[in-house]
Amino acid sequence: MLLIAAALLTASVHSLGVIEAPGMPPAHQVTVASTATTRIVPVDDVLSLASASASVSAPVSKPVAAAASSTAAVVGVDDLAAAHGRAFVEDLGALGAADLRSAATDRGVVATVQDDPPPAQTVAQWWSHLPADEQDRLLAHAPALVGNLEGVPYAVRDQANRATLTSGLADADLGAARAAMLGQVRDSLVQQPGDPRRFLVALDTRGSGRAAISIGDLDTAADVTVVVPGMFFTVTGQMTDFTNTANDLSREQATLAPLAATGNGSGAAVVAWMGYRTPDLSNILSLGLARTGAERLERTVAGLRVIRAGDQPRVNIVAHSYGSTTAMTALASGRMTADTLTVLGSPGSDVRTADDLAVATGQVFVGGAHSDPIAGSGYFGTDPGGASFGSTVLDLAGGADALSAGDVFRRPVGHNDYLKPGTASLHDVALIGIGRGDLVREQVRRGKSGGDGIVGASPDMYLVRPQDLQPRD
Numbered sequence: 001m002l003l004i005a006a007a008l009l010t011a012s013v014h015s016l017g018v019i020e021a022p023g024m025p026p027a028h029q030v031t032v033a034s035t036a037t038t039r040i041v042p043v044d045d046v047l048s049l050a051s052a053s054a055s056v057s058a059p060v061s062k063p064v065a066a067a068a069s070s071t072a073a074v075v076g077v078d079d080l081a082a083a084h085g086r087a088f089v090e091d092l093g094a095l096g097a098a099d100l101r102s103a104a105t106d107r108g109v110v111a112t113v114q115d116d117p118p119p120a121q122t123v124a125q126w127w128s129h130l131p132a133d134e135q136d137r138l139l140a141h142a143p144a145l146v147g148n149l150e151g152v153p154y155a156v157r158d159q160a161n162r163a164t165l166t167s168g169l170a171d172a173d174l175g176a177a178r179a180a181m182l183g184q185v186r187d188s189l190v191q192q193p194g195d196p197r198r199f200l201v202a203l204d205t206r207g208s209g210r211a212a213i214s215i216g217d218l219d220t221a222a223d224v225t226v227v228v229p230g231m232f233f234t235v236t237g238q239m240t241d242f243t244n245t246a247n248d249l250s251r252e253q254a255t256l257a258p259l260a261a262t263g264n265g266s267g268a269a270v271v272a273w274m275g276y277r278t279p280d281l282s283n284i285l286s287l288g289l290a291r292t293g294a295e296r297l298e299r300t301v302a303g304l305r306v307i308r309a310g311d312q313p314r315v316n317i318v319a320h321s322y323g324s325t326t327a328m329t330a331l332a333s334g335r336m337t338a339d340t341l342t343v344l345g346s347p348g349s350d351v352r353t354a355d356d357l358a359v360a361t362g363q364v365f366v367g368g369a370h371s372d373p374i375a376g377s378g379y380f381g382t383d384p385g386g387a388s389f390g391s392t393v394l395d396l397a398g399g400a401d402a403l404s405a406g407d408v409f410r411r412p413v414g415h416n417d418y419l420k421p422g423t424a425s426l427h428d429v430a431l432i433g434i435g436r437g438d439l440v441r442e443q444v445r446r447g448k449s450g451g452d453g454i455v456g457a458s459p460d461m462y463l464v465r466p467q468d469l470q471p472r473d
Contacts, residue, residue, distance in 0.1 A: 081108030100141035123151030150303025216269030230321025261435030
C-alpha cells in the first residue's frame with residue numbers, strides 16, 4: 001500500500017509546501033577550556049624554522065633544533081584524516097596553507113566533517129580562541145571544512161560555503177550531475193527584494209548532495225523554525241522549490257510578527273534543511289535513512305544551541321511525510337529537544353506518545369490534509385494524530401474552497417499542499433513558529449464546539465492579512 005501511495009506522490013514531488021520547524025532547547029553554558037601548553041606548529045612554519053636555524057652558527061643551531069623538536073609537532077593531512085573530536089580541530093588549525101587546501105578535498109577529512117564531526121561545543125571553543133588572522137587563513141584555504149562545522153558562527157559558514165559553491169561552479173571539470181546540483185543551490189540563494197537575507201549554512205557536494213539554507217539570521221533570530229522534507233526530495237531536484245517554501249513560511253511569520261511571544265533575539269529564521277538523504281522507491285520501506293537523518297538533525301540543533309548559548313531562541317521543528325518520522329526519532333533519542341514539533345502528512349514512527357518526545361508540554365501538533373494517503377496511515381508505527389498520542393490535531397479536514405466554506409483560509413488537499421500560501425496549514429505553522437500555538441489550539445477548540453469541524457468564519461482579525469480576504473488562484 002505504501003509503495004502505491006509513494007508512486008502516486010512521485011509526480012507531485014516538485015510541489016511547494018513541504019516544510020518543518022524546530023523547537024527551543026534549554027540554555028547551555030559553553031565552558032571555556034584552558035589553552036594547551038604545547039604549541040602545534042603548522043608545517044609551513046616548521047620548515048621556515050628549520051631554514052632559519054640552518055643559517056645561524058653551529059653553537060646556536062643545536063639548541064634551536066632541540067627546542068623545535070620538544071615543543072612543536074608536525075601535522076599533515078594524513079594525521080588530520082585519522083583524528084576525531086578535539087584533536088581534529090587542533091590538527092586542522094596546525095596545517096599550513098598548502099595542506100589546508102589538500103585537506104579540503106581529502107575524502108577522509110571531508111567525511112569526518114560531514115559524517116562524524118567534533119561536537120559543536122568543542123568547535124565553538126576552538127574557533128573562539130583562534131586569532132582573527134588564523135580564522136581568516138582557515139576560511140581562505142579550507143572553506144569546505146569551515147563552512148560545515150557546527151559551532152562556527154553562521155555568518156562565517158555562509159561565507160565559506162558560498163566560496164565553495166563559487167569555486168565548484170567554476171571548475172573546468174565540473175560534470176553535468178554536479179553542475180545541476182550546484183546550480184540548484186545557487187538559484188536557491190537568490191533573494192527577492194524585501195525578503196530576509198539567505199544564508200548557506202551547510203553544503204555537502206558528495207553524491208546526491210546535502211544543503212541547508214536559512215531565511216533570516218540564525219545568530220540573532222528570536223524564533224528559529226527548521227523544516228525537514230520527506231521522501232523523494234533531493235538537492236538537485238527540489239532545493240530551489242524547498243527554499244522558496246521556507247521563504248513562504250518566513251513571509252507568513254513576518255505578517256504575524258505583532259502577535260509573536262516574547263523571545264531572545266529579534267525576528268525569525270526559517271531553515272530549509274535538506275540535511276539528510278531522503279528515501280526513494282528503492283528504500284521507502286526502510287527506517288535506516290530516518291535514523292541517519294535523525295542524527296544529522298540532532299547535530300544541527302546542537303550547533304544552534306551552542307552558538308546561541310545564554311541567548312536561546314525558540315526552536316521549532318516542522319516535518320513533512322518521512323521527515324516527520326526522522327524528526328520524531330531525533331526528539332525521542334534523548335539528545336535533542338525542541339519548543340514545538342509540527343508534523344504534516346506523517347506516516348508515523350515507533351514513538352508511542354507525545355510524552356516520549358523532548359518537546360515542551362502541549363506543543364506537539366499534527367496536520368493531515370483531505371485526500372492525503374500518507375497522513376494517519378501509521379505505516380511506520382504509531383499515528384501521531386491518534387487520540388491516544390497526546391497531540392493537538394490541526395483543523396485541516398474542511399473543504400478546499402475557502403470562500404464556499406465561509407472560511408478565510410483554504411484547507412490543504414493531498415500530500416504536498418501543506419505549506420502553500422493561502423492554506424490554513426501554513427497559517428497555523430506560522431503561528432506555532434512565533435510561539436503562539438495557544439491561538440492554534442483555540443481555533444481547534446472553536447471548530448470542535450461548532451460541530452462542523454471547521455474554524456469559524458470570523459477569527460480574530462489580528463490573525464488575518466488583507467490578501468487572505470481576497471480570492472486566490
